[in-house]
Amino acid sequence: MLKRIPTPLSDKHTVELANGKSLEASHVVKGCQLILANQTFSIDLIPIVLGSFDVVIGMDWLSQHRAEILCNEKIVRIPGFGSEPLMIRGDKRSAVENIISLLKAQKCLRKGHTAILALVTDTTEKEKKLEDFPVVRDYPEVFPEELPGLPPHRQVEFQIDLAPGAAPVARAPYRLAPSELEELSTQLQELLDKGFIRPSSSPWGAPVLFVKKKDGTFRMCIDYRELNKVTVKNRYPLPRIDDLFDQLQGSSYYSKIDLRSGYHQLRVREEDVSKTAFRTRYGHYEFLVMPFGLTNAPAVFMDLMNRVCKPYLDKFVIQRRARTTSTTYFGTPSEGTALRKILEMRLLAS
Known part of the structure; x- marks a missing residue:
């Protein structure tokens, strides 16, 4: 096409581009070859600066070949090729939008544009396991795979x-x-084996239901709504989420110590055990540890955490704004200090 001699137009054409600019065209290159889907067509082209496009096919050529544009499928269909029309599919854009061809890159270099060569590699970090951290290896008693059994009596009991x-x-x-039902039987046996529940003859009895978790497993829930209606509410204050946001603002990386099945590390007061009773297809049981679903559970658990961590509240918050630099909030306690305190209270983390 470039070797063909342009023919002057009898009348100059004004072409309006997509950006609103207008350009004058005074020549036409006739009899060029256009190859679409391995089919060769003849086309007359008007030389004009199109930016990143090589050719823009005009409406006159599309109309001449009775082309149909299917916008939602990004397909141009041209009839007249036997029993099946010619289907020209648009290129799917890659995730990186600003990609230019080698020819375009060479043109830019010849014009003196700045070029930067970068080698991009895709590296995936191996996900660390809990036991990979030295502090976890130093305190294996704090990080068991499962709770070993009934927790000890603490200064706070659920009432x-x-x-x-x-x-x-x-x-x-x-x-x-x-x-x-199969899951219920399995979970009941696990709770019995750990000593978290026991058979009951209580006049109380709440029904059981299951909620499917994101990983596809079932969480057993006790419907304590009737018990909650007649329970005196514990007004112990819960932490304000906006206060936590104020303390942690500007930070990018966070670490935490999470208690393993924290509610099950708190005993129910003996005289209140019968009130936690629940009824199932496989029998009548009651909880010896704090179950989920009771109205005062969050407040009592917060009370325990505040008593355990009272000397260290607002002191174990370490704000790390980047991986390489860290600043501390109210002192610089070691992780071992926190873990020793947890170990002293016979609490277990995950």
Whole structure:
């Protein structure tokens, strides 16, 4: 095409570009070859500066060949090629939008544009396991795979105080699917083996239901709504999330110590155990450790955490704004100090 001699146009054409600029065209290159989907067409082209485009096919050529543009499929269909029309599919854009051809790059270099050569490699860091951290290896007692059994008696126990005149409430078990019944049997046995529940003859009885977790497993939940209605509310303050945001603003990386099954590390006061009773297809049971679903559980757990960590509140918050530099908030305690305190209280982390 470049070796063909342009022919002057009898009348000059004004071409308006997509950016609103107008250019004058005074010549035409006739009889050029256009190859689409291995089919050769003849086309007349008007030389004009198009930026990053090599050729823009005009409406006159598309109309001449009765082309149909399917915008939603990014396809141009040209009939007249036997039983099947010619299908020209648009290129799918890659994730990187600003890609130019080798020819375009060479043109830019000849014009004196600055070029930067970068080698991009895709590296994936091996995900670290808990035991890979030295501090975890130094305190293996704090990081067991599972809770070993019933927790010790602590300075805080979960208690259920009832409103005056409250009477025991028992509800019939909910109907469960076969897969849920199988899961119920398994989880009940695990709780019995650990000593977290025991058989009950309590006049109280809440039904059981299952909630599917993101990983596809089931979480057993006790519907304690009737018990919660007659429970005196514990007004122990919970931390304000906006205060936490104020302390941690500007930080990028965070680490934490999470208690393993934290609620199950807190005992229920003996005289209140019967109130936690729940009814199932496989029997009547009651909790010896704090279960999920009770109205005062978050407040009591917060009370325990504040008592355990009282000397260190606002002192174990270490703000690390980058991986290479760190600043501390209210002192610089070692991780070992925190873990020693957890170990002294016989709490277990994950």
